[in-house]
Amino acid sequence: MAKKHTYTLSVAWTGDLGSGTSAYDAYSRDHLVREANKAAIEASSDPAFRGNPARHNPEELFVASVSSCHMLWYLHLCATNKIVVTGYVDEAIGTMQEDKDGSGRFIDVTLHPRVTIGAGNDAELAARLHEDAHRYCFIANSVNFPVRCEPSIEVSTL
Known part of the structure; x- marks a missing residue:
């Protein structure tokens, strides 16, 4: 019988600049990827898609x-x-x-x-x-x- 492994993590959007997603250019694509007891990964979208180039995409x-x-x-x-x-x-x-x-x-x-x-x-x-x-x-x-x-x-x- 094959073993199964489950991976659970959290992705939380942190890019509300004050007006949510009221327009395509009104919000940041920044988010955090978290898994229990590990450092969070600061992520965003690719800069080609309005992302933060300082973060992983x-x-x-x-x-x-x-x-x-x-x-x-x-x-x-x-x-x-x-x-x-x-x-x-x-x-x-x-x-x-x-x-x-x-x-x-x-x-x-x-x-x-x-x-x-x-x-x-x-x-x-x-x-x-x-x-x-x-x-x-x-x-x-x-x-x-x-x-x-x-x-x-x-x-x-x-």
Whole structure:
């Protein structure tokens, strides 16, 4: 039987500038994302949609979720395969297509993880484990567009 996990959080709009949503440009898109016992995430909409550029937007957080899920699976797989990872940075890029009517969707995400592994580790195995991480990633398995991974592996000289 499959396990089920439930995630509960609160999203609270904080952008009433005094007249609510009386007009499209009369309110801020600022909001807080909260989960019990964790720091709140200050969020807004993308600046292209009148959002606050100093805050994270849902699209950025979505791409971060894909990247983070892949990374966490990758680190797990490296640990169980005796690959010692000493550094991991991903420069993930997500592309969203906006239609003429204002609707839209993500059409792809490409991950660019730069991984450093310890001297004496198997760089080929380390590279292949990205394929397994992709196969296991909960977020990548939940989207209807391609998620690509273009990793680079560096072996530490220390």
